[in-house]
Amino acid sequence: MNQTLYSPLIFELSHPGRKGYSLPENKWKVAHATEELPETLRRQGGLDTLPEADELTVARHYTNMSGNNFGIDTGFYPLGSCTMKYNPKINEELAALPGFTELHPDADDADVQGALELYDTLQSALAEIGGMSRFTLNPYAGAHGELTGLMVISSYHRHRGDAKRTKIIVPDSAHGTNPASAAVCGFQVVQVSSTPEGTVDVEALKPLLGDDIAGMMMTNPNTLGIFETRIPEIAKLVHDCGGLMYYDGANLNPMLGVCRPGDMGFDVMHINLHKTFSTPHGGGGPGSGPVGVRSGLEAFLPGPVVEKDPATGLYRRTSKPDSLGSVSSNLGNFGILVRALAWILAMGRENLPLAAKISVLNANYVKENLRDYYALPIEGICKHEFVFDGMRAEYGGSHSDASHITTLEVAKRLLDYGFHAPTIYFPLLFHESMMIEPTESESKETLDKFIDVLKKIALEARETPHLLRTAPQSTPVRRLDDVKAVKDARFTYTPEVN
Ligand SMILES: *Cc1c(COP(=O)(O)O)cnc(C)c1O
DSSP states (O other), X not given: OOHHHHOTTOOOOOOTTOOSOOOOOXXXXXXXXXXXXXXXXXXXXXXXXXXXXXXXXXXXXXXXXXTTOOOTTTSOOOBTTSOOOOOOHHHHHHHTOHHHHXXXXXXXXXXXXXXXXXXXXXXXXXXXXXXXXXEEOOOOSHHHHHHHHHHHHHHHHHHTTOOOOOEEEEETTSOTHXXXXXXXXXXXXXXXXXXXXXXXXXXXXXXXXXXXXXXXEEESSOTTSOOOTTHHHHHHHHHHTTOEEEEEETTOGGGTTTOOHHHHTOSEEEEOHHHHTOOOOSTTOOOOOOEEEOTTOGGGSOBOEEEEOTTTOOEEEEOOTTOOOBSSSTTSOHHHHHHHHHXXXXXXXXXXXXXXXXXXXXXXXXXXXXXXXXXXXSOSOOSSOEEEESXXXXXXXXXXXXXXXXHHHHHHHHHHTTOOOOEESOSTTSTTEEEEOOOTTSOHHHHHHHHHHHHHHHHHHHHOTHHHHTOOSSSSSOOOOHHHHHHTOOOSOOOOOO
């Protein structure tokens, strides 16, 4: 490819008079379209803001640009907390079946029995996996599930006439969406600290409990990839003070079929179908964050609810009198539900725990192979992901040295070797967090390559640190101003003024 001629970064491909189309002559000689358009609707000037280019140039431009997308289908994507696993292609075909895509949301229940059965089957599969009584599949994302789940908790307290409960406890290791969802739901967020081992500090929790606590949110394994072993004790403390336990199930992957949040004492939970249940995600694409509740809380779930009429055996959509209302249009992102059920059925009861265990094995394999090079702040077996606190001091990662090699530089250098960067600077518990989640779908060969590259980068940091300081060298764009890219994104073409 001729980088200079067809670089996807060159957008100035316009030449006056170039065209990518030719229209046939208007042989019926009907009135010119503009004559029927009212004057006010007619374009006043020419199309001089649109680029003029021939078809071949346009085809090359977009084809070359498409190759700059990094995704799970192009390379290893160890983004911690995101579970970037393989999404089987067959699921895309199933979700695209016209029997699903051509349904109208307002069709009569009698005409969409298959779709409603799919919803109910997935709902009960998730209830079994989570140890819950019933799920709603309506929320659109993890954070949306959190908000919905917290609204269930809020409804529960309000229904009992208990208006004092205005606070939600959130660990300091929590994903940022947890305190955000609690705040959006109108709760006051109370933070509980972690022990040096990275789990919730039960002694620090005790003084926070009281009759103003609506509930506590926990993630397990938490965002450090550590299994919270004291949940039964924590759940008892929270329940004894009248609060409910919320489980952030975005990290459910290593628990699939092995253990269940419901059995640990959680009352309400969400699942990220677009993480654990193999739907392509990233970049804010369509997601799904089903919410499950233990028995006794079903009545508060959002509507519509899908249920089977025992008399007729037919499925129907209904809404319940105590329901918190609607949180989405109709039944949420239905295509995601198709993919999730397809994955669960293809895996089967026997293989879900296998996926969980391999995800744990893979994470520990990467961690143990790299711990001599990268600083491991928390010892012991991790679950599906783990966190390094930057590079070890011997390789230039000493925090006491102001010019130390940073996690950002390691992440940028990884791009040169064709790997997506891990999650960096999260969780906030460490200065140089680098959060790695390999998932169960990566082969040993890929993990070995990743390990070799990270070792190589550590050696480079010691011997040729400028390679890290100036990375990436091989990507079409080098270091961007990340903040400006988010705060001042330009999505439209602006022609250069001559
Ligand atoms: C991804 C994630 C969320 C939020 O899920 P979204 O679908 O991105 O809204 C919440 N908690 C944890 C632990 C996560 O990893």
